[in-house]
Amino acid sequence: MVNVGSVLSNLLFSWSWFSGSLLVSQRATFGLIAVLVSALTAVTLLTTRELAARSTVGPDADAAVSPLLEDVGYGSDSSRHSSPTTKWRHQTAWHLLSLRDGLSTACWTDRTGLAAASDRMARLLLLTPLTALCRVILWPYSIFRRIHRSPMVLRRLFIVDLLSWMALLSFYMFLTDYLGQAAGGRAEDPDGSEGRAKFDEGVRMGSKCLMIDGVSGGLFSLFGLMPMTRRLGTRNTYVLCLTVFSSCMVVISLAPSPPLIYVLCAVMGCGYSVMGTTPSSLLTLYHYQPQIFFSDQPAPREAAGLGENFAILDTSYCLGSILPSLTLGWLVDMYGMPHLYVMIGGLFGFLSAGIATTLIYRAEEMVPRTKSPVPATR
The missing domain is CATH 1.20.1250.20 (MFS general substrate transporter like domains)
Incomplete structure (x- = not known):
């Protein structure tokens, strides 16, 4: 499909814009491409279906959050579950999945109700922008480190x-x-x-x-x-x-x-x-x-x-x-x-x-x- 999109876009730009044809200007060409991209994006959003991943364990558990989040890699099982980074990822994924599933499943501590959910929401709103900024800054180094250690x-x-x-x-x-x-x-x-x-x-x-x-x-x-x-x-x-x-x-x-x-x-x-x-x-x-x-x-x-x-x-x-x-x-x-x-x-x-x-x-x-x-x- 990527190849088909490339062919269609190059076909549009190879048209003689000033020959009295339907595409009379470069602006019309870019407008048509924008309409096509918007239509394809809308179709993707309407037709995509994603299975909900639910967890039955707490955020501090070393077990897998969900079978959908696990994958077979080139590390041993002991290294996977003993890694602090892996544990942090499991905890973060558990929090996000719990928050999405609703307040009733999100409250895993003794505190129940709206107060616990508001506390977690405030932490997410404060930490998410800082985490995203740090990831963008450290992205080249993280890619180099991944490749070097692979x-x-x-x-x-x-x-x-x-x-x-x-x-x-x-x-x-x-x-x-x-x-x-x-x-x-x-x-x-x-x-x-x-x-x-x-x-x-x-x-x-x-x-x-x-x-x-x-x-x-x-x-x-x-x-x-x-x-x-x-x-x-x-x-x-x-x-x-x-x-x-x-x-x-x-x-x-x-x-x-x-x-x-x-x-x-x-x-x-x-x-x-x-x-x-x-x-x-x-x-x-x-x-x-x-x-x-x-x-x-x-x-x-x-x-x-x-x-x-x-x-x-x-x-x-x-x-x-x-x-x-x-x-x-x-x-x-x-x-x-x-x-x-x-x-x-x-x-x-x-x-x-x-x-x-x-x-x-x-x-x-x-x-x-x-x-x-x-x-x-x-």
């Missing part, structure tokens, strides 16, 4: 996923600007000038390229990914698609010919397809056999489950858009070379393809940890 297979997977998303999002964010400048125009040119007209034409061409990339990525996911994986294997398919994607980006930066760019964008769909599927599949595989893939991880203070590791892996998508946004525009303005947009993105892709060769794709590839023999003493 098993080797997860650290490598995060790095590969981060570099691949940096390559893809550099292509998505800056292709239209690059083609607009390659066409002979600039965004700073006044409206109605020849330079601005060339820039707008390049932007529309870039939108068409992104639409072609989305369509080809969706078709490859439906009809080409599984047969290719069965024939070549997960490792070869992943590395090959990343390499093809990166090579096409470099060719686009060197030869901005419209027919060639359209063909290359169609080929690049395979890279977009594997970026969205292979890391998630590998993460699920790792958690399916944690005793094998997480064998290098000693008993940690905090146990990370599948959901938490998926959340950490998803941060690579956010960082993949933040880091290029902070650097690529500044480099292009400094050197006056719009080719750097796509060329550096291709470099990120080659790095991800190279590190992807070191990932673990099967349990048989894990080297068992053996303790070094202790020398005999006389």
Whole structure:
């Protein structure tokens, strides 16, 4: 569905806004996109159903709050329930669930009635903003700490996923600007000038390229990914698609010919397809056999489950858009070379393809940890 939304949005922006068609201005295009986003958000809110998680234990219990809140991670059971952080999470979740279920179930102490509920509500109102502010400030450090303490297979997977998303999002964010400048125009040119007209034409061409990339990525996911994986294997398919994607980006930066760019964008769909599927599949595989893939991880203070590791892996998508946004525009303005947009993105892709060769794709590839023999003493 994300791919379908990308195709539709790029189709709208590839329309010639000033040709007397239905979309007569950029304002109409953004308005239509806002209506679509609002409609989809409303449908999601109306159709989503969530099971209520109820607890039968007190806030100081070390047992699980609810089966829905538990997950199998790479930590031992003793480390999970003895961790102060885990205990604090269970207590916080219990308070929130009790407050949601009503005043009758929320009053677990001897104090009953509205006074106890008001006391807990006041504490929540005072502590929640401070807790949220501290989490935002410490978010980069917490992510780094999680990744640093995670098993080797997860650290490598995060790095590969981060570099691949940096390559893809550099292509998505800056292709239209690059083609607009390659066409002979600039965004700073006044409206109605020849330079601005060339820039707008390049932007529309870039939108068409992104639409072609989305369509080809969706078709490859439906009809080409599984047969290719069965024939070549997960490792070869992943590395090959990343390499093809990166090579096409470099060719686009060197030869901005419209027919060639359209063909290359169609080929690049395979890279977009594997970026969205292979890391998630590998993460699920790792958690399916944690005793094998997480064998290098000693008993940690905090146990990370599948959901938490998926959340950490998803941060690579956010960082993949933040880091290029902070650097690529500044480099292009400094050197006056719009080719750097796509060329550096291709470099990120080659790095991800190279590190992807070191990932673990099967349990048989894990080297068992053996303790070094202790020398005999006389």
